[in-house]
Amino acid sequence: xxxxxxxxxxxxxxxxxxxxxxxxxxxxxxxxxxxxxxxxxxxxxxxxxxxxxxxxxxxxxxxxxxxxxxxxxxxxxxxxxxxxxxxxxxxxxxxxxxxxxxxxxxxxxxxxxxxxxxxxxxxxxxxxxxxxxxxxxxxxxxxx
Amino acid sequence: xxxxxxxxxxxxxxxxxxxxxxxxxxxxxxxxxxxxxxxxxxxxxxxxxxxxxxxxxxxxxxxxxxxxxxxxxxxxxxxxxxxxxxxxxxxxxxxxxxxxxxxxxxxxxxxxxxxxxxxxxxxxxxxxxxxxxxxxxxxxxxxx
DNA sequence: GGCTGTTATTTGTAAATGCAAATAATTGGC
DNA sequence: GCCAATTATTTGCATTTACAAATAACAGCC
Numbered sequence: 001x002x003x004x005x006x007x008x009x010x011x012x013x014x015x016x017x018x019x020x021x022x023x024x025x026x027x028x029x030x031x032x033x034x035x036x037x038x039x040x041x042x043x044x045x046x047x048x049x050x051x052x053x054x055x056x057x058x059x060x061x062x063x064x065x066x067x068x069x070x071x072x073x074x075x076x077x078x079x080x081x082x083x084x085x086x087x088x089x090x091x092x093x094x095x096x097x098x099x100x101x102x103x104x105x106x107x108x109x110x111x112x113x114x115x116x117x118x119x120x121x122x123x124x125x126x127x128x129x130x131x132x133x134x135x136x137x138x139x140x141x142x143x144x
Numbered sequence: 145x146x147x148x149x150x151x152x153x154x155x156x157x158x159x160x161x162x163x164x165x166x167x168x169x170x171x172x173x174x175x176x177x178x179x180x181x182x183x184x185x186x187x188x189x190x191x192x193x194x195x196x197x198x199x200x201x202x203x204x205x206x207x208x209x210x211x212x213x214x215x216x217x218x219x220x221x222x223x224x225x226x227x228x229x230x231x232x233x234x235x236x237x238x239x240x241x242x243x244x245x246x247x248x249x250x251x252x253x254x255x256x257x258x259x260x261x262x263x264x265x266x267x268x269x270x271x272x273x274x275x276x277x278x279x280x281x282x283x284x285x286x287x288x
Numbered sequence: 289g290g291c292t293g294t295t296a297t298t299t300g301t302a303a304a305t306g307c308a309a310a311t312a313a314t315t316g317g318c
Numbered sequence: 319g320c321c322a323a324t325t326a327t328t329t330g331c332a333t334t335t336a337c338a339a340a341t342a343a344c345a346g347c348c
Binding site for chain 2: 336
């Protein structure tokens with residue numbers, strides 16, 4: 001293996017960590033966290049998801065998610081309901097307060113997208129996204 | 145903001161998390177961790193780095209790194225030395241055992257690079273790396 | 289040479305994380 | 319309809335993590 005900064009997982013993690021750290025710092029004054037935002041964003045896209053599905057799309061471990069949702073629930077941002085037709089499953093729903101918080105975070109998220117992609121042409125940005133989706137799919141190969 | 149999976153920080157994190165989880169699982173039987181590997185890889189590239197620089201290149205928080213290095217040191221993988229010319233600073237050095245472990249991990253790391261980039265042409269792979277470096281540089285803009 | 293402010297690392301502490309085990313409920317045979 | 323195997327979520331527990339404060343040593347200025 002050559003220099004570290006030609007190693008893809010390294011580049012990926014390094015960029016991801018930098019965005020995550022900066023974004024987390026922005027969340028703090030709002031009393032939110034990056035992970036909570038992920039959950040809210042996922043629910044904004046489709047409300048009433050199950051814990052398992054939510055874990056999958058947010059890339060948060062289910063047991064971690066359980067406790068994160070505990071907190072968010074006690075803060076009144078989301079509510080758990082029993083899934084209709086399957087009493088094992090739980091569906092998660094954003095509350096009005098949750099949706100309000102989502103609206104406050106959205107412009108910040110949009111700014112991050114812009115800053116991250118500053119200097120990229122539309123074509124380059126799209127190519128990067130396509131590549132990241134592909135890479136994600138590739139990694140499914142050696143999953144547990 | 146549109147669908148989640150057109151949001152760049154999301155794509156980045158999701159891909160990164162998947163690689164990290166899978167790679168961590170591979171490290172376990174070796175008695176290593178992903179973070180320890182990052183340190184070893186950074187030392188392989190240049191031994192005798194300082195803690196601060198190491199934190200920077202590995203994207204591990206310095207206080208986290210201190211304790212990670214404590215562990216690695218007690219496992220005999222690395223050794224701290226006082227930096228010559230500056231008694232505040234510490235330089236970190238891989239031991240023979242550390243280098244042996246590095247050699248065992250290298251082929252795994254190389255496999256991950258291959259799997260992640262499966263189906264990418266050399267040109268596409270390089271474009272992705274360039275984009276990730278650029279993105280990383282862009283994010284320096286709104287750092288603490 | 290002795291302050292003053294800065295830099296490098298560590299430590300205190302509370303919260304987040306992840307694996308494994310536990311719990312609860314479904315499904316598919318039979 | 320009952321049992322075994324599977325699926326969805328939660329809990330137990332030990333580790334990792336990050337922010338902030340503490341410590342230690344340097345650098346420049348007078």
